[in-house]
Amino acid sequence: MSEHAFAPYVRILGKGKTGSRSLDFEEAQEAFGMILRGEVEPVQLGAFLMLLRVKEESPEELAGFVSAVRAHIQRPSFQVDLDWASYAGKRRQHPWYLLAALTLAMAGYRVLMHGAAGHTAGRLYSEQALGALGHAPCENWADAEAALAQSNFAFVPLRSFCEPLQRIIDLRNLFGLRSPVNTLTRLINPVGARCSMQSIFHPAYADSHQRAAQLLGQENAVVFKGEAGEAERRPEADLKLHLLLNNNPTVEEWPRLLSGRQDKLDTLPLDHLKACWQGTATDTYGEQAVIGTLAIALRALGKTTKPDEAHRQANDLWQSRLGQRI
Known part of the structure; x- marks a missing residue:
């Protein structure tokens, strides 16, 4: 079996105290884009979210996630203050x-x-x-x-x-x-x-x-x-x-x-x-x-x-x- 495309993002977060790290902006954006498109297995989603919860998300991760959401949604043309x-x-x-x-x-x-x-x-x-x-x-x-x-x-x-x-x-x-x-x-x-x-x-x-x-x-x-x-x-x-x-x-x-x-x-x-x-x-x-x-x-x-x-x-x-x- 080949490795699932989302597995590297789980591995980055869960490789242990010395091996794990935060996602950078681009990694966070791509990972969350996959989640929004339904390209992630439920067990992967749960692991990903809880690893982030324990680690606490970085500003770069948050910004990458939000960027993925903005690209996913249909944004209206009207303006608000x-x-x-x-x-x-x-x-x-x-x-x-x-x-x-x-x-x-x-x-x-x-x-x-x-x-x-x-x-x-x-x-x-x-x-x-x-x-x-x-x-x-x-x-x-x-x-x-x-x-x-x-x-x-x-x-x-x-x-x-x-x-x-x-x-x-x-x-x-x-x-x-x-x-x-x-x-x-x-x-x-x-x-x-x-x-x-x-x-x-x-x-x-x-x-x-x-x-x-x-x-x-x-x-x-x-x-x-x-x-x-x-x-x-x-x-x-x-x-x-x-x-x-x-x-x-x-x-x-x-x-x-x-x-x-x-x-x-x-x-x-x-x-x-x-x-x-x-x-x-x-x-x-x-x-x-x-x-x-x-x-x-x-x-x-x-x-x-x-x-x-x-x-x-x-x-x-x-x-x-x-x-x-x-």
Whole structure:
């Protein structure tokens, strides 16, 4: 029997402590292209993903994987201002980041959010919460273009533009672990937006995300540790922003917005989120999470260079949403 064409990539990662190494950009791109085209056996895919998980993927590997995904998907021709990755889901706090994204859209910024739901039990995902706020998922790029024309906002599920990645994410319950796909999806930026919002759960991944985005030629981007892994400011925590500004990396530290610790919620009633959006209910933590997230987005978009000014602009946008509909 001849060796399978994918075997060398598994061998590179799994040859032991002294013999193994990371894939370079071209190797990562070719290996993941094979995965997306269905040219890999299931046992090879499992070995490949878990070897990467143990080793932790390098920026060059991430960039190569994302490059393969971009070559695989049918990318639309329309443009957006902000790419917003949403793959983690919420468990103990409401998805306040959705209100930040919708506020930006109301202010005239074209926002494309993409994500995957259901891969981790007990979490509330963007797709479900957005439905309660009146935004149905877009099942294709034509639907997304229409939604953007109507409201400057569209949510596109991963399954709608890259089903092979969705299938791999759904393997989480078989592995008992997340795989590198949960990382690379945040970097896809399927429409090629000039600016990208990304969040991580583990702070150690921030440098890799920033470097991978730089390798991919991303003009502006921000990566930070968000609440539960979503791109949402944690008001009671100091913030470290890993920014790309005109493809140049920088790090900024912003002070916390609230003292103390917010209690973790047992349930996440969507009626409360909707009421806060409509201005018929208030939530101190939630409003600071929204305003703080808006400030991060405005900084990444290049609308200001100072945190205080970013928060002032964010607060103005949040207050001006009342009386409008999106």
